[in-house]
Amino acid sequence: MCTLKAIIAPSVLASDISKLSEETNRMEELGAEWIHLDVMDMHFVPNLSFGPPVINNLKKYTNKIFFDVHLMVENPEKYVELLKTSNQLTFHFEALNEDIDRCIQLAKEIKKNNLWVGVSIKPKTNIEKIVPLLDTNLIDTVLVMTVEPGFGGQSFMHDMMPKVSFLRTKYKNLNIQVDGGLNIETTEISASHELT
Numbered sequence: 001m002c003t004l005k006a007i008i009a010p011s012v013l014a015s016d017i018s019k020l021s022e023e024t025n026r027m028e029e030l031g032a033e034w035i036h037l038d039v040m041d042m043h044f045v046p047n048l049s050f051g052p053p054v055i056n057n058l059k060k061y062t063n064k065i066f067f068d069v070h071l072m073v074e075n076p077e078k079y080v081e082l083l084k085t086s087n088q089l090t091f092h093f094e095a096l097n098e099d100i101d102r103c104i105q106l107a108k109e110i111k112k113n114n115l116w117v118g119v120s121i122k123p124k125t126n127i128e129k130i131v132p133l134l135d136t137n138l139i140d141t142v143l144v145m146t147v148e149p150g151f152g153g154q155s156f157m158h159d160m161m162p163k164v165s166f167l168r169t170k171y172k173n174l175n176i177q178v179d180g181g182l183n184i185e186t187t188e189i190s191a192s193h194e195l196t
């Protein structure tokens with residue numbers, strides 16, 4: 001049986017980005033334990049958000065909220081040194097050309113900095129491809145994208161749920177995260193697949 005607890009990580013992209021520290025504190029006061037920070041570089045995804053200077057500054061104005069950084073970037077290796085103030089760094093399997101050895105190297109580098117390691121997969125990527133990486137026990141979280149990464153406001157892809165069930169069946173203690181198109185209904189659907 002899975003003993004992990006459910007966590008909601010509000011996305012900074014959904015906030016008034018001109019008031020980042022107030023918005024983050026507001027989420028914390030409302031009970032959020034994690035905040036999700038989407039770094040986009042206009043290369044891995046066709047959109048640009050914010051990067052290490054903004055995240056590192058924001059960290060100074062928050063108390064204990066967990067900084068869950070989702071790197072939607074090419075060459076995520078370049079960001080580890082720059083984002084040591086965060087708590088979890090999630091890189092995209094596809095950004096490393098699906099190269100397991102490169103993923104292992106990066107995961108070790110992130111761990112060396114005492115951060116949690118996340119790996120994310122895009123909707124079209126077969127979940128079984130990351131099994132050799134998960135079997136190393138270096139990964140704390142798998143982020144299953146339930147929209148094409150890059151933009152908010154897209155519809156939740158229900159056909160990603162078998163990936164969640166696959167992961168939970170095989171890895172009882174893995175954190176499984178979903179991102180994109182989440183609302184009360186789709187959050188419940190996602191959670192129910194985590195329980196299978």
Ligand SMILES: O=C(CO)[C@H](O)[C@H](O)COP(=O)(O)O
Binds near residue numbers: 149
């Ligand atoms: O990673 C993401 C998109 O690439 C985001 O987290 C996305 O912004 C989620 O937004 P929404 O809840 O509107 O789908």
